[in-house]
Amino acid sequence: MMTSAVRHVQGRKVAELLGEWTAGAAASSQQLHRALRRLVLDGVLAPATRLPAERDLASSLGVSRTLVVRALELLREDDLVASRRGAGSWITVPSGGDGEGAVTGLFGPSGEGALNMAQATPCAPPELDDALDRARPRFAELYPGSGYDPRGLLRLRERLAERFTRRGLPTGPHQILVTSGAQHAFSLTLRALVAPGERVLVEHPTYPNALEAVRGLRASTVGVPMVDGSWDLDAVEATLRQAAPRLAYLIPDFQNPTGARLDEAGRQRLGTALRRNGTSAVVDETLVDMDLDGVAQPLPMAAFAEERVITVGSASKSFWGGLRIGWVRASEDILQRIAATRVAGDLGTPVLEQVVFAELLADADTVLGRRREKMRARRDRLVELLGTHCPEWRFQVPRGGLSLWCDLGVPVGGKLAVIAEQHGVHIGSGMHFAAHGNLERFLRLPYTLPPEQLEDGVARLARARDALRSGVSSVEFPVM
Numbered sequence: 001m002m003t004s005a006v007r008h009v010q011g012r013k014v015a016e017l018l019g020e021w022t023a024g025a026a027a028s029s030q031q032l033h034r035a036l037r038r039l040v041l042d043g044v045l046a047p048a049t050r051l052p053a054e055r056d057l058a059s060s061l062g063v064s065r066t067l068v069v070r071a072l073e074l075l076r077e078d079d080l081v082a083s084r085r086g087a088g089s090w091i092t093v094p095s096g097g098d099g100e101g102a103v104t105g106l107f108g109p110s111g112e113g114a115l116n117m118a119q120a121t122p123c124a125p126p127e128l129d130d131a132l133d134r135a136r137p138r139f140a141e142l143y144p145g146s147g148y149d150p151r152g153l154l155r156l157r158e159r160l161a162e163r164f165t166r167r168g169l170p171t172g173p174h175q176i177l178v179t180s181g182a183q184h185a186f187s188l189t190l191r192a193l194v195a196p197g198e199r200v201l202v203e204h205p206t207y208p209n210a211l212e213a214v215r216g217l218r219a220s221t222v223g224v225p226m227v228d229g230s231w232d233l234d235a236v237e238a239t240l241r242q243a244a245p246r247l248a249y250l251i252p253d254f255q256n257p258t259g260a261r262l263d264e265a266g267r268q269r270l271g272t273a274l275r276r277n278g279t280s281a282v283v284d285e286t287l288v289d290m291d292l293d294g295v296a297q298p299l300p301m302a303a304f305a306e307e308r309v310i311t312v313g314s315a316s317k318s319f320w321g322g323l324r325i326g327w328v329r330a331s332e333d334i335l336q337r338i339a340a341t342r343v344a345g346d347l348g349t350p351v352l353e354q355v356v357f358a359e360l361l362a363d364a365d366t367v368l369g370r371r372r373e374k375m376r377a378r379r380d381r382l383v384e385l386l387g388t389h390c391p392e393w394r395f396q397v398p399r400g401g402l403s404l405w406c407d408l409g410v411p412v413g414g415k416l417a418v419i420a421e422q423h424g425v426h427i428g429s430g431m432h433f434a435a436h437g438n439l440e441r442f443l444r445l446p447y448t449l450p451p452e453q454l455e456d457g458v459a460r461l462a463r464a465r466d467a468l469r470s471g472v473s474s475v476e477f478p479v480m
């Protein structure tokens, strides 16, 4: 748990963020609690933000100090706020928060029986047990030495390089650096290549924690909207030319959250634009193995602009997020810069996990085949359930990835998320994925949960949608 604050927010700013939080009714501490809770869960009030003094907040909101004190008490009970005498109160990350979106509001609900339909994070495959067994014997003998290696275990780098080569991108182990996940890989690359104040081109919408990493560096994002579930390459080219971003961050394989995949002609064009403008791109391949329909297998993006593309990958979706293993594929020069950046924060990825993952990779085809089959069935089930219970929501069925990007038709994503929580289901509304503005019409729904939980989740969501429509909810919002 966080023990102090790193930024402040004034009472009048909180009032502005809350907007019409009483919806015209007499103010109550419960209402203020719910409204503040939403700001925290939506990531608008970020972890480690110090809240204004109670007196300041009360006067900015035009309510009594007692009401504010009670609302803060309720937030403390939720584990969303911590306080210390003399230091005030600040936003914290709930102790149960983990994984994707942990600091951006996609973390799960804490209530018993609550379902998390915000995180697209599959469970460990059963084959992990065998990989652990295979990793154990003669460990100390096979892995002598200190275990410190910012580049990662050679055996694992060889296996990862082999996988790139098999995909049509010849690669040697010297071109790979093992990290603790793709998020770590991206943030290290960012720190190695981008200075505060510089621009990073991103897709809009995109992966929320990548946005966090750019903002955390005090660099700025330049969003290029995805149009009709695909890349607007004219706009990408124009942005590269006009905004001269220092780096681009792109997810051409089952883009998170839209699920889109860039075809080879698009990759060719993008590669040419990167080369022409001298812009490097981090290409995030976290979801590349989640190719559920296996229709066309474009060459990896790096094959189209080898010298401009830095590829990051991950074990998280293909195998298991708990391994915390990712990697960067780049030129030796760039890897050296990344390795030098890395030592300020960590001195390498744990060896045990690398050994286990290298063992798991020996079984990759079997593990991935089973996972794809399972996720394909879950995707199809979610599509069917939404067709029955929420037929007005629109989405393109993605050929891969782990979630559906739903257009609700009306800008109510945030409201629906709040009411859905009361119905025991946590969802990620569009705003989390927005590089700019808001995407209140959208909702990202992962299909990683088992079918019976998907059924339960969609039934709860449909009830939340009905409550929102009819205004029958304990949360009061202005009429839609």
Ligand SMILES: Cc1ncc(COP(=O)(O)O)c(C=O)c1O
Residues within 6 Å of the ligand: 100, 120, 180, 181, 182, 183, 184, 207, 251, 256, 284, 286, 287, 313, 314, 315, 316, 321, 325, 326
């Ligand atoms: C596009 C994308 N990049 C990166 C990550 C983070 O991956 P890791 O768990 O390897 O840090 C995710 C996780 O959801 C993701 O969807």
